[in-house]
Amino acid sequence: xxxxxxxxxxxxxxxxxxxxxxxxxxxxxxxxxxxxxxxxxxxxxxxxxxxxxxxxxxxxxxxxxxxxxxxxxxxxxxxxxxxxxxxxxxxxxxxxxxxxxxxxxxxxxxxxxxxxxxxxxxxxxxxxxxxxxxxxxxxxxxxxxxxxxxxxxxxxxxxxxxxxxxxxxxxxxxxxxxxxxxxxxxxxxxxxxxxxxxxxxxxxxxxxxxxxxxxxxxxxxxxxxxxxxxxxxxxxxxxxxxxxxxxxxxxxxxxxxxxxxxxxxxxxxxxxxxxxxxxxxxxxxxxxxxxxx
Numbered sequence: 332x333x334x335x336x337x338x339x340x341x342x343x344x345x346x347x348x349x350x351x352x353x354x355x356x357x358x359x360x361x362x363x364x365x366x367x368x369x370x371x372x373x374x375x376x377x378x379x380x381x382x383x384x385x386x387x388x389x390x391x392x393x394x395x396x397x398x399x400x401x402x403x404x405x406x407x408x409x410x411x412x413x414x415x416x417x418x419x420x421x422x423x424x425x426x427x428x429x430x431x432x433x434x435x436x437x438x439x440x441x442x443x444x445x446x447x448x449x450x451x452x453x454x455x456x457x458x459x460x461x462x463x464x465x466x467x468x469x470x471x472x473x474x475x476x477x478x479x480x481x482x483x484x485x486x487x488x489x490x491x492x493x494x495x496x497x498x499x500x501x502x503x504x505x506x507x508x509x510x511x512x513x514x515x516x517x518x519x520x521x522x523x524x525x526x527x528x529x530x531x532x533x534x535x536x537x538x539x540x541x542x543x544x545x546x547x548x549x550x551x552x553x554x555x556x557x558x559x560x561x562x563x564x565x566x567x568x569x570x571x572x573x574x575x576x577x578x579x580x581x582x583x584x585x586x587x588x589x590x591x592x593x594x595x596x597x598x599x600x601x602x603x604x605x606x607x608x609x610x611x612x613x614x615x616x617x618x619x620x621x622x623x624x
Contacts, residue, residue, distance in 0.1 A: 398457045405464050412471055419475065423482055432478050495563040497541035498623040499587060501571060501607050502594070505530050508604065511617040517601050526615040527570065527608035534603045536594035538571050540585045541609075541621065548581035555606065556598020559591045570608035573600045 420431035509529035516523045544563035551558045555572035559579065562568050575595025579585060596603045609618040 398461065401461055402457075405461060405468065408468055409464075412468065412475065415475055416471070419478055419482070429482070429485055432474065492565055494543040494587065495565045495567055497563070497567060497569050497609050497618070497621040499539065499541050500530075500622050501538050501541050501569075502530050502532055502536055502605060503539075505622070506532070507619070511619065518599060527572075527606050528618050530605045530607060532594050532603065532605070534575055534593075534595055536605075537590045538574065538592045538594060538605060540587055540589045540591050541569055542567065542587050544569075544585060546579050546581050546583045546585060546591070551608075554599030556600060557592070557595065558598075561585065561591070566612040568610040570606070570610070572606035572608075573598050573604060575603075 416432075424431055507528050508531045509525060511525060511528055513522060514525045515521070538559075540561055542561070542563045544561040544567075547560040547562045547568070549560055551560050551570045551572060555570070557572075557574040557577060559571045559574065559577055560568060561571075571592060573594075573596055574592040575597065576593045577591070578593070579589075579591045585591060594603060594605050600606075607618050609616050609621050
């Protein structure tokens with residue numbers, strides 16, 4: 332029961348409360364309570380952090396540090412791989428006389444991500460970008476591995492080619508007394524083309540093969556005396572004439588630096604010396620250009 336003061340009669344009068352009015356009061360009390368609870372929760376969430384939220388934030392921060400470290404390592408690997416590719420194309424393939432790798436993407440993009448502690452989606456994006464970058468590095472690594480395998484095969488072939496090129500003097504401490512080209516012949520007394528060079532020395536001086544090859548049975552020509560002809564392959568032959576003695580037989584495989592005969596003065600010769608020729612693709616060339624060591 333509820334009483335209400337009447338200002339006209341200056342007395343309390345009994346008030347009749349209807350069901351509708353009572354329901355309205357109850358609804359008012361309920362909405363007020365809900366509003367108070369909402370405001371309280373909002374203030375608590377803004378001013379205070381729960382232990383679970385603190386743990387989650389620490390985990391997110393730790394994840395971010397790991398992503399940044401992976402980012403740094405991936406970019407470091409990118410730089411290393413880029414350097415390997417540049418050396419491959421500009422150094423190794425140049426030395427081996429091979430074309431650069433075609434369709435190679437020379438630019439491996441750097442990974443730049445803006446992180447947001449409050450947005451977990453940012454971490455997911457960063458991981459996706461790292462995954463994409465690693466895929467790119469993997470593809471480049473496979474290409475580079477294939478390139479090195481190709482270079483290895485080329486290098487093995489080049490070893491055989493280099494071994495076939497005359498690259499040393501056929502005698503120790505060489506002294507050239509007659510060079511390559513036109514000269515006054517010491518016996519015929521006429522101007523005549525000299526197809527090699529003459530190296531003087533004492534009788535019996537060791538004569539060395541100037542490249543790997545097989546001793547040939549072919550005749551070098553008249554007037555050459557006791558001679559060794561070596562077929563080196565890849566278009567190269569060498570001739571060692573006027574020897575006093577051969578120390579190798581036809582068909583023997585010899586190595587660069589191996590003794591193949593002794594210096595003498597056989598054939599059309601006026602004194603002890605070695606007549607040495609280099610033949611490239613059937614043409615006699617100046618042997619001096621092949622004294623590399």
